Amino acid sequence: MNEIIKLILSLSLSGSILAVLIFAVKPVIKHRLTKSIQYYIWIVVLLRFLLPFSFEGSIMNKIFYGDQSSWTMSNQTIVQPMNGTSDNKNNTDNSSDFSDSHALSTLPSSVLPNTHERTANGVYNNDVDHGKYFKDLFFRYALYLWLIGAILAITNNLAGYARFLRHLKQTNKPATEEQNIIFNVLLRDKNNTGINIGNNVRLVCNRFVTTPMLVGILKPCIIIPDIDFDDKQLENILLHEITHSRHFDIVIKWLTMIAASIHWFNPLIYLIKKEINHACELACDETVIKNLSLTEKQAYGDTLISVVAEHKYPVGVLQATMCEEKKSLKERLIAIMNHNKKSKYMVIFAVILLGIVTLSALYLGAGIGTGKDTPYNIYISAENSETKAAQIGTYSWSYRGTHIEADSDHPMNFEYRPDNIIAVEPEQQLIISTQKIKSDRKYNFSIEQISVYKDKQMIQFESVEPSLINGNLYIQAPPDVGEYIYTMILNFKDKGSVNYGFVVRAGMLTYDLDGIAKYKTPYIGDASKVGSIVSHLPVPDSYFKQQYISMETSKKPYGLTIYYEAASNSEYNKYKDVWPITASNSVITTNLRANALVTFCLIDNLDEVAFAFRNSQSGGKLDKSKYDSSFVYTRAGFEEEYGDLSALAENLDLLKEILTEKKTVLKGKELANDLPMPEFSDEEVAAALTVVEEYFRAIAAKDDETILATMYPREHYTIERVKSGNVQLYGAEIRTLLTIDYDSQDNIRRIYRPGNHQISEENIIVFRVSFKIQYPLKDGIKVEGPWHEGIYDDWNIILIRDNQDSPWLIYDQGY
Amino acid sequence: MSKLVSKITDSELKVMHVLWEAGCELPIADIRKTLEQTSKWEASTIKTLLRRLCQKGVVSATKKEVFYYKPLVSEEEYNEYATQSLIDRLYAGSAKNLVASLLGSKKLDKSDIEELRTMFKVGDREVAGRKSGNRVVEAKKFIEAGEAGDRNE
Numbered sequence: 025m026n027e028i029i030k031l032i033l034s035l036s037l038s039g040s041i042l043a044v045l046i047f048a049v050k051p052v053i054k055h056r057l058t059k060s061i062q063y064y065i066w067i068v069v070l071l072r073f074l075l076p077f078s079f080e081g082s083i084m085n086k087i088f089y090g091d092q093s094s095w096t097m098s099n100q101t102i103v104q105p106m107n108g109t110s111d112n113k114n115n116t117d118n119s120s121d122f123s124d125s126h127a128l129s130t131l132p133s134s135v136l137p138n139t140h141e142r143t144a145n146g147v148y149n150n151d152v153d154h155g156k157y158f159k160d161l162f163f164r165y166a167l168y169l170w171l172i173g174a175i176l177a178i179t180n181n182l183a184g185y186a187r188f189l190r191h192l193k194q195t196n197k198p199a200t201e202e203q204n205i206i207f208n209v210l211l212r213d214k215n216n217t218g219i220n221i222g223n224n225v226r227l228v229c230n231r232f233v234t235t236p237m238l239v240g241i242l243k244p245c246i247i248i249p250d251i252d253f254d255d256k257q258l259e260n261i262l263l264h265e266i267t268h269s270r271h272f273d274i275v276i277k278w279l280t281m282i283a284a285s286i287h288w289f290n291p292l293i294y295l296i297k298k299e300i301n302h303a304c305e306l307a308c309d310e311t312v313i314k315n316l317s318l319t320e321k322q323a324y325g326d327t328l329i330s331v332v333a334e335h336k337y338p339v340g341v342l343q344a345t346m347c348e349e350k351k352s353l354k355e356r357l358i359a360i361m362n363h364n365k366k367s368k369y370m371v372i373f374a375v376i377l378l379g380i381v382t383l384s385a386l387y388l389g390a391g392i393g394t395g396k397d398t399p400y401n402i403y404i405s406a407e408n409s410e411t412k413a414a415q416i417g418t419y420s421w422s423y424r425g426t427h428i429e430a431d432s433d434h435p436m437n438f439e440y441r442p443d444n445i446i447a448v449e450p451e452q453q454l455i456i457s458t459q460k461i462k463s464d465r466k467y468n469f470s471i472e473q474i475s476v477y478k479d480k481q482m483i484q485f486e487s488v489e490p491s492l493i494n495g496n497l498y499i500q501a502p503p504d505v506g507e508y509i510y511t512m513i514l515n516f517k518d519k520g521s522v523n524y525g526f527v528v529r530a531g532m533l534t535y536d537l538d539g540i541a542k543y544k545t546p547y548i549g550d551a552s553k554v555g556s557i558v559s560h561l562p563v564p565d566s567y568f569k570q571q572y573i574s575m576e577t578s579k580k581p582y583g584l585t586i587y588y589e590a591a592s593n594s595e596y597n598k599y600k601d602v603w604p605i606t607a608s609n610s611v612i613t614t615n616l617r618a619n620a621l622v623t624f625c626l627i628d629n630l631d632e633v634a635f636a637f638r639n640s641q642s643g644g645k646l647d648k649s650k651y652d653s654s655f656v657y658t659r660a661g662f663e664e665e666y667g668d669l670s671a672l673a674e675n676l677d678l679l680k681e682i683l684t685e686k687k688t689v690l691k692g693k694e695l696a697n698d699l700p701m702p703e704f705s706d707e708e709v710a711a712a713l714t715v716v717e718e719y720f721r722a723i724a725a726k727d728d729e730t731i732l733a734t735m736y737p738r739e740h741y742t743i744e745r746v747k748s749g750n751v752q753l754y755g756a757e758i759r760t761l762l763t764i765d766y767d768s769q770d771n772i773r774r775i776y777r778p779g780n781h782q783i784s785e786e787n788i789i790v791f792r793v794s795f796k797i798q799y800p801l802k803d804g805i806k807v808e809g810p811w812h813e814g815i816y817d818d819w820n821i822i823l824i825r826d827n828q829d830s831p832w833l834i835y836d837q838g839y
Numbered sequence: 840m841s842k843l844v845s846k847i848t849d850s851e852l853k854v855m856h857v858l859w860e861a862g863c864e865l866p867i868a869d870i871r872k873t874l875e876q877t878s879k880w881e882a883s884t885i886k887t888l889l890r891r892l893c894q895k896g897v898v899s900a901t902k903k904e905v906f907y908y909k910p911l912v913s914e915e916e917y918n919e920y921a922t923q924s925l926i927d928r929l930y931a932g933s934a935k936n937l938v939a940s941l942l943g944s945k946k947l948d949k950s951d952i953e954e955l956r957t958m959f960k961v962g963d964r965e966v967a968g969r970k971s972g973n974r975v976v977e978a979k980k981f982i983e984a985g986e987a988g989d990r991n992e
Contacts, residue, residue: 184933191926232926237940261941268939281936297936304939322961329959332942333952349943350951357959 029163031076031390032170034084036290038388039073039283043296046381053377058366059359061374063307065381066300067276072385073283073293082389170289177285189239192230192247199227199248206255207246210262225269227262235331238265241274251334260327263312271311273304302352306359313360325360328353398428399522400467402514403460404446406453406501411460412446417511417523427520435511435525436477445527447534448501449566451487454528456497456512466495472513472521474499478506479778482740505531505614533562533615535622535683537676544673546628548584549577557626558586564615567591567598568637572646581631581658584623587651588637603639604653613655618683620657621666625673631659702786703768712789712823712832713764719821719834720761720795723754736824736833755809758798762815765792772820776836783824789832791821847897847917853878854888858898859914864907 046065053062078085199207207227224243231250238246246265253261268274280300287293313321332353366374399419405411417435421428438444448454458467474490475482487500502508508528515521540560545553558573568588576583599605605612620633636651659669666672672679704712715734722730728746731753735741745751766789773790777783797811819839823832847855857873858865871885880888889908892898897912912920935943947955 181933181936184929185937188926188929188934191922191929195922195926232923233930234927235940235942237938239938264941265939273939274937277937277939284936308939318961322959325959325961326956328942329952329955332947350947350955353942353947354955354958357955361959361961 029167029170030088032286034088034390035073035076036287036293037087038084038385038390039069039287039296040290040292041388042072042381042385043069043292045384055362056366056370057374057377058371059303059306059310061378063300063303064378066296066303068378068381068385069296070276070279070283070300072388073287073296074279076390077386078389079386082387084389173288174285177288178282181281181285192233192239195232196228196230196247197250199229202255203227203229203248203258206258207262210259210266225266236261236265238268238274241278244269244274249331249334256323257327257330260312260324261331263324264308267308267311268304271304271308273308276300276304302355305352305356309356309360310363313363321360321363325357328356399520400458400516401460402456402458402524404526404528405455406446406448409446409448412443412526413460414456414510414512414524414526415440415444417525419520419522421520421522422518432523435523436480436509438525440509440525440527442534444525445529445534447529447532450501450503450505450530452501452530454499454501456499457495459495467516467519468495469497469514469516471497472515474510474512476502477509477511478502481778483508501528501530503530507532531614533564533618533683535562535618535680536560537622537680537683540622540626541673541676544626544628548575548582548627548630551575554584554627557623558584561586561619561622562615563588563591564612564619564635565598571642574646574648576632582629583632583634584627584630585634585636585654586619587642587646588635589642589651590638590640592641597639599639605637616655617657621662621669621683622679624657624659624662624669625679628670633657701769701773704786704789708832709766709789713766713791715823715832715834716764716791716793716821717761720759720793723759726754728753734834736835755811756799756807757809757811758800760796760798762794762796765794767792772822776822778836781824781835787825787827788835789823791823793819793821795819847892847895851888851892854885854892855897855910855912855914855917858908858910864901864909866905866907868905870908 046069204227211225225238226243226245228245228247229250230247233247233249236246236248238244246262246269248258248261280297284293284297309324313324316324332349399416399421401416402414403411404414415435415438417432417438419428419430421430446454458464458469469492471490471492476485477483483502485502485504487502490497490499492498499510506529508530509525510528511523511525513521513523540557543553543556543560545557548554554575555573558570561570563570567590569591570586570588572587574585574587576585616635619635623633624630634654634656636648636654638651638653640650642650662669666682672682719731719734722734729743732741732743732746741751746753770790770792773785773788776788776790794815794817796815797813799807799809799811799813801807820837821834822836824835825832853874854870857870861869861873867882867886867889870889871880871882874880874885889898889900893900893908897910897917899909899911900906901909930938
């Protein structure tokens with residue numbers, strides 16, 4: 025539902041309920057409470073109509089936002105954990121154990137929770153959602169309709185008022201000397217009471233007004249009809265208007281007008297408006313006569329009657345409401361007659377009642393919305409980088425008494441989009457908070473866990489301890505170049521805990537390959553396209569900027585030189601001590617290599633590309649001698665590794681994987697898939713097979729040490745960690761091995777190359793096994809676990825060995 | 840001044856201006872001659888306008904050899920009246936929402952005012968209350984009558 029419409033409706037309803045309550049008790053309080061208190065009560069109602077202030081738990085918030093949780097629940101799709109994914113909600117630490125089963129990069133298994141968010145974004149593919157579609161449409165038009173009404177009402181009021189004032193101004197004339205003397209005496213009297221208001225009130229006469237009136241907030245002005253009032257009458261009239269001025273009644277009038285304009289669709293508001301105006305006059309009369317003697321009261325009432333009698337009103341215009349006028353005046357006169365000092369109890373009761381009304385106004389509240397029913401987003405920012413958002417994984421979230429548990433795949437397996445990937449320098453500081461922009465609401469959280477994965481392996485690195493300051497989490501990016509997946513579990517007090525995942529690219533370049541591939545050209549001589557390609561290349565270090573290029577197009581080898589210079593003229597000199605840059609600077613050279621590869625791929629006849637640097641600014645002129653640090657790459661060097669580069673340019677996905685170092689292809693391997701993998705001898709295969717069988721036997725026997733003996737040793741796979749429960753090798757399930765198949769040319773064997781582990785073809789073997797998962801009964805109830813019951817076919821078990829003499833050990837498994 | 844004055848239309852006002860400027864009775868031919876300079880009205884149109892002005896009582900027609908027309912309302916009177924009615928309309932429209940006035944803008948008729956005057960006796964109730972029971976009853980009656988009136992409406 026449209027938030028604005030909700031807010032307006034909730035204010036309207038809230039105010040109306042309060043008003044109806046007061047109308048209901050009006051007969052009781054009318055003659056018992058002072059008129060001022062009654063007036064204040066109506067002001068509270070007025071403010072309820074106007075101010076969108078509310079507590080989260082207010083009635084209106086429940087009415088307008090409370091039903092949403094049930095709607096969310098019915099649309100919530102709980103995503104079950106993937107096969108082999110540990111229940112990462114509870115045992116966060118054991119994810120490292122099963123993470124190996126995800127490591128097969130050919131098997132994308134990214135499942136995100138919260139399918140209902142898609143419908144919220146306007147995809148109405150189900151019939152049930154059509155209702156929502158029309159509801160949305162209705163609310164959009166309702167908003168316009170309301171807006172038109174409100175604007176019309178306000179402009180009509182203001183325009184009428186402005187014209188009225190203009191015409192009055194033309195015909196106003198200053199008050200007479202005698203009138204001003206009386207006026208000033210009254211003003212001074214009033215000021216003696218200690219309140220210094222009303223000093224700037226002016227008094228003017230106008231023969232066209234039919235009744236004395238006070239106009240204006242900033243420059244209040246009392247206008248009296250040009251009638252010969254006697255001194256007593258004039259005094260009473262002025263007292264009344266000065267009291268209005270001191271009560272800020274004009275402000276209330278304006279607020280009433282605004283409320284009536286905003287809530288123009290609510291018939292009750294017109295009734296309330298009348299009530300407020302009436303209460304205002306009664307309260308004003310009351311203040312005036314409070315300290316008057318009986319005779320003076322009589323004179324005051326008589327003045328009212330005579331002013332009404334003096335009206336030289338044109339017959340024929342708006343006569344219909346005359347009896348209402350009479351009724352209202354009559355009530356005022358009766359109030360003056362009945363005026364007496366209220367007892368102490370009544371005063372206390374009045375104050376209590378006013379308090380109750382104010383409290384109910386607060387409790388009724390307004391539909392301002394509440395915290396979200398889905399977990400907060402967190403945003404990752406770093407200097408010189410765009411702010412990115414993390415993806416939300418498994419969460420448990422409490423929202424207005426409703427608790428939502430949503431499971432998803434481990435964040436490590438999400439498909440990250442560019443807005444989840446932040447590119448930073450190694451060791452740069454990352455700032456994580458729930459604020460994307462300053463105006464966003466900030467929520468405090470505590471850290472339950474932070475893990476960093478590289479190539480699907482959890483890694484540890486030296487870094488500054490994460491620090492949590494004022495709702496901002498500061499962490500340091502890894503020191504080594506590469507792409508890292510950060511997963512973190514954050515705990516929001518009273519709300520729940522949420523798994524987040526995002527990607528940090530440290531010291532890596534981000535290419536917009538689809539954008540840059542448009543400029544692919546066969547010739548280095550195509551200056552405009554070459555220029556476009558170069559300008560799309562990321563700078564190898566944000567310290568530099570690229571300004572010039574030069575090309576060798578006349579003779580072979582055809583060359584391209586790209587010139588980088590210091591980006592700013594600031595004091596900060598990053599390379600002061602290490603200039604000229606040498607090949608040992610891995611960040612720069614890695615990035616230049618990537619740039620060179622892209623350049624060769626996109627310019628077909630380019631033979632050599634050079635990158636030249638200077639540690640100062642060019643000042644608008646290319647002086648080649650100043651570029652004293654340079655790196656040269658040749659096409660031949662790359663083709664040795666990647667095969668035909670022009671062909672690689674056709675396969676952007678592969679190029680992307682090479683650039684992001686997801687894949688390190690050897691020459692021709694990926695492009696020409698023809699070389700057979702080396703065969704193993706029967707003994708070698710049998711030896712590996714025994715390890716697999718041993719593994720399953722040990723799993724069945726729950727023999728931790730034997731299991732570990734069959735697995736490739738890793739830092740975190742220690743018997744201590746298994747014993748302490750930090751690493752889980754198996755769950756409650758019963759795993760029964762059914763078959764083992766072997767194919768020397770299995771594609772997994774060809775493509776499975778973890779980035780942090782050099783494995784050659786002759787040291788990797790892959791088996792396809794089939795096994796059965798069952799869960800035992802415990803007290804008649806099936807024990808639950810991360811696996812599905814049933815048969816798992818074609819499950820990969822990957823074994824490696826360090827060399828031909830070392831034993832085969834299980835390195836990874838999974839689909 | 841008649842209530843119809845306020846309803847003089849712009850076209851009628853033009854005719855009135857001719858009469859006001861002349862300062863004396865005019866036959867229709869003269870009126871037409873003056874109006875010809877500013878408008879293209881037919882004689883029949885002007886005749887209609889004059890007839891309407893006569894009906895509204897702001898112009899009188901006297902038959903001599905032809906009809907002679909004379910304004911019954913002076914220009915000042917008319918302007919005064921127009922301003923008054925404009926200000927009243929503006930006040931009754933929306934300006935009253937934003938000003939604090941002593942009373943509403945409607946005039947009560949004589950009987951209403953008389954009724955209020957008789958009712959409103961501040962001293963009576965309290966002073967008389969100690970002297971004579973009868974008058975207290977009377978005063979109370981008034982108050983009750985007033986309240987009953989509220990409830991009925």
